[in-house]
Amino acid sequence: MNTVTGVPSPDRSVAVLSAWNTSSLGDAAAEWRLGSDGLYGAADRTRTAVTGISHGDLSGSIRDAVDRSLNRTADSLGRDGNRMSIAASYLEDGGERISSAIRELRLRVSLAESTGFTVHDDGTCVPSVDLVLGQVVVSAFAPAPGHGFRAALGLAMLHSRRITGAMDQVIEADADTAVALSGAHPGPLGDGPTSLTGDARANGVDSVNDTSDAIFEAGWLAERSGGRLLESGPDHGTSGVIAYGAALTDADHVIILVPGTGSDLSDPDSVVDQSTKAHGLLAGATVPTAVLVAMHDAPGHVTSAAGDRYHPAAADQIRTVAARAAESTSPGARISVAGFSHGAVVAAQATQGPGLRADSVMLIGSPGAGPGLRSTDGMKLVDQAGKRHDNGAGGDSRVLVANDPADIVTHTPKLRLHGADPADDAFGALPVELPDSGRTIPGTGPHSSYFTDRRAMRSITKALETAVGN
Amino acid sequence: MRGVRRSSTGVPAGRHRGVLRGYPPFADFPQFRIGAGVSGTRRDRVTVRISGMTEPLLHLSPESLSTVSGSLATVSELVGDCARRTVGVDGLPGSATRLRATDLSAAWTDHVRGRADLVQRYSHLAASQATSLAAEDSDLGAVFRGGGR
Numbered sequence: 001m002n003t004v005t006g007v008p009s010p011d012r013s014v015a016v017l018s019a020w021n022t023s024s025l026g027d028a029a030a031e032w033r034l035g036s037d038g039l040y041g042a043a044d045r046t047r048t049a050v051t052g053i054s055h056g057d058l059s060g061s062i063r064d065a066v067d068r069s070l071n072r073t074a075d076s077l078g079r080d081g082n083r084m085s086i087a088a089s090y091l092e093d094g095g096e097r098i099s100s101a102i103r104e105l106r107l108r109v110s111l112a113e114s115t116g117f118t119v120h121d122d123g124t125c126v127p128s129v130d131l132v133l134g135q136v137v138v139s140a141f142a143p144a145p146g147h148g149f150r151a152a153l154g155l156a157m158l159h160s161r162r163i164t165g166a167m168d169q170v171i172e173a174d175a176d177t178a179v180a181l182s183g184a185h186p187g188p189l190g191d192g193p194t195s196l197t198g199d200a201r202a203n204g205v206d207s208v209n210d211t212s213d214a215i216f217e218a219g220w221l222a223e224r225s226g227g228r229l230l231e232s233g234p235d236h237g238t239s240g241v242i243a244y245g246a247a248l249t250d251a252d253h254v255i256i257l258v259p260g261t262g263s264d265l266s267d268p269d270s271v272v273d274q275s276t277k278a279h280g281l282l283a284g285a286t287v288p289t290a291v292l293v294a295m296h297d298a299p300g301h302v303t304s305a306a307g308d309r310y311h312p313a314a315a316d317q318i319r320t321v322a323a324r325a326a327e328s329t330s331p332g333a334r335i336s337v338a339g340f341s342h343g344a345v346v347a348a349q350a351t352q353g354p355g356l357r358a359d360s361v362m363l364i365g366s367p368g369a370g371p372g373l374r375s376t377d378g379m380k381l382v383d384q385a386g387k388r389h390d391n392g393a394g395g396d397s398r399v400l401v402a403n404d405p406a407d408i409v410t411h412t413p414k415l416r417l418h419g420a421d422p423a424d425d426a427f428g429a430l431p432v433e434l435p436d437s438g439r440t441i442p443g444t445g446p447h448s449s450y451f452t453d454r455r456a457m458r459s460i461t462k463a464l465e466t467a468v469g470n
Numbered sequence: 471m472r473g474v475r476r477s478s479t480g481v482p483a484g485r486h487r488g489v490l491r492g493y494p495p496f497a498d499f500p501q502f503r504i505g506a507g508v509s510g511t512r513r514d515r516v517t518v519r520i521s522g523m524t525e526p527l528l529h530l531s532p533e534s535l536s537t538v539s540g541s542l543a544t545v546s547e548l549v550g551d552c553a554r555r556t557v558g559v560d561g562l563p564g565s566a567t568r569l570r571a572t573d574l575s576a577a578w579t580d581h582v583r584g585r586a587d588l589v590q591r592y593s594h595l596a597a598s599q600a601t602s603l604a605a606e607d608s609d610l611g612a613v614f615r616g617g618g619r
Contacts, residue, residue: 016564021562022561022562024559024561024562025559025562025567027559028557028571031555031556032555032556035551035552035553035556035582038549038551039549039552041548042548042549045545046541046542048541049541049545050538052537057531057534058531058534066538069592073588073589073592076585077545077549077585080581080585084552084555091559091571094567098562174567178567178569181570182570182574185573185578186582187581192577193573
């Protein structure tokens, strides 16, 4: 799962971990939710501050200016409301996950202790003297492979393994929660703990120099491919955001590209591969466009992408990248999220819970929509004011699916490895018409051709622009 | 100022050239530099006309600005309450989650307080402009008179 090198490890003792009380996470989440609701309410009040005033008392360009100014303020408050609800959901999810891991740890410890083992703080177990003597006596009267001193030691090893495994689960849940919370900071892209320098204290490093080599290399690669590394994620590892095309502040359309398997900021080939896709999207653009490649915590290859292991953390990352990106764009800019292959599953999953700041979502060569999603009705797209979009339907749908019929990956939803098939009519996504690739037998080749076939690229970018109204 | 025919609001009537600064007091509000006919037909209202235009450029009353100011003051309080909701977590000593949640709480508290302060500033400015607009020899009036010399 998440190799969180930048997050300091807690004191990993059984006593400390099993004493953690996660109720405060739920309590905090409830408070953040109230705060989020309050900001939505404040946004509504701000928006209507002028509407009740008669035009005889306030009119003309002054009224327009006040209206415009207050609407902008209301949008900001609404977006903050949405972002606070994201933080609330991360606190809540983290609380549940850590609680579950702690329950398992306590259960393992309890089982070991109740059967006569002493559990040390590092998780290792030793049989008590009474247990050893009892086993010796039993084996003397009824010799059997499952009795005796060696059996007691074997059981001790088993308990030790289970307890240290449970401790690892607690620590991993803690680290993943911390990473998710890092992305929920209020700043724009490139700010806070996800910035290039990161938060040295929170990352447990003595100075930013500890991470500068990896960042320098990634930044150099990004520049060589015509991009700009905006941030490198809290762990300065595999995740990060590279921008291509127009500056965020100048772009009318921002496309957040969610790569598939093998997305890895520290891998030069991966960075170059993503730049090809970004330039492909830009080539078809008819308005000033920025492409943000959101390198996330992705599985290394197709086989490890099966299952639901990677979705939650990656979806969290994409959700917060989109939210932060929206803080840097001009007020009228539209945001699309385009997920490719496994990244399409991640993009679809990011629309769950508190939702995804996007005016349209496109699933390209998707193996499925991931767990819990049966149709576009379950996908929450959030507008620039932090409110839920009407996803539309039919030709007006904000959710698009781009599949080459010869792409074998788009046939895998039948296996139900990644949930529902977004190309099903029942799912409700608008299919993007792609030029005929001329292939009839499904294979892996077409899966990698979406971003290299210029005609396909033009169709994809045009469909995204149409969906967001550019 | 003898010789200048005044409206009941203190704003001199007639055609004058001047700068209407900061109305209303929002960041993107344009600075006016216009040749304007100012007529105070009512004590509580200012109407600004541009020479040659039939329709007035704007109507502005102290009450309208007071209403905006009041609404924004309420909003600022609401947002201030929200800032107090961005709490951290305890009960997980030594955890990475606790550390991150503490940082997140601090960052969001600052951020939301900043929003509340901004809205409060808008409210105060709207209120102060409402007061000066209603006053005899208001800033608005002074500005217009000054520009007309």
